[in-house]
Amino acid sequence: MTNKKYGTLYTGVTNDLVRRVSEHKQGVIKGFTKKYNLKMLVYYEIYNDIKEAIKREKAIKKWNRKWKIELIEKMNPDWNDLYNEII
16 A cells, blocks of 8 residues: 555555455554555455465565565556555
């Protein structure tokens, strides 16, 4: 999640991506995404195993910003909000 191209980045994990992104967009959950107004889904990965998803989330959170931007731009070079793609 982000607030604009090259803006603040947030990485998270959920068992329901549509619901969770909707919550971020509505600002109903207090925390990092609400504080920084992060409402754009610019990257996501789908996993069938929650343990693997959590492992990947933890790895990405340790990455430097440049690597995260490169990952986003491989999937979404224009930094479009991908929410409509998943609903």
